[in-house]
Every structure is written in structure tokens, then in C-alpha cells.
Amino acid sequence: MSTYQELKRQIADLEAKAEEARKQELQSIISGIKSKIAEYGLTAKDLGLTADGSSRRQGATVAPKYMGPNGEKWTGRGRQPDWIKNAIENGRNKEDFLIK
DSSP: OOOHHHHHHHHHHHHHHHHHHHHHHHHHHHHHHHHHHHHHTOOTTTTTBOTTSOBTTTTOOOOOOEEOTTSOEEOSOSSOOHHHHHHHHTTOOGGGGBOO
């Protein structure tokens, strides 16, 4: 039966071998992808990316769904703002603030 230390050493050896195999395979995969991009004339836009490689969805604005009593706006995503939390605690309903 192997000891804990022997098993840890085997794990480290296997992780190193796996990383080396990944690096070797990566070059042929990248070459294949570049070949397909050239073959089909694909652009960053076709792949759902902007020209700088970032996602198109990144930074997309969302229209506000709720408006507070003082004109505050909230999309309904993320953490609830204090004005809506306070209103709910005081018996109001989130739907009372829907923008129509």
C-alpha cells in the first residue's frame, strides 16, 4: 500500500505529465483552429467576439425595469438597491415600482 507522501509525489508527476501533454497538443489544436478560420473566412464577430477578443455581451446595458420614488432606476438584476429594500420592508411590493 502506498503512503500519503508517495501518492502526493505520484499526483505531482502526473500533473506535470498532463501539463506537458496539453502543451504539445495545444499547438496542433491552435493550428487547426487557424486553418478553419482561414478556410471559412471567419471574423471575430462571427465567433461572438469584438475585434479586441472580448465578448460582445460584456458591458451591455440593460434597460431599467423599476423606478423609485425619487427617480432612482434599477434593472432588476444584481443586488436590490436600498430604496426598494426599504419599500418592501414597509409593506410595498416590488411590482409597485415597475416602469410601464
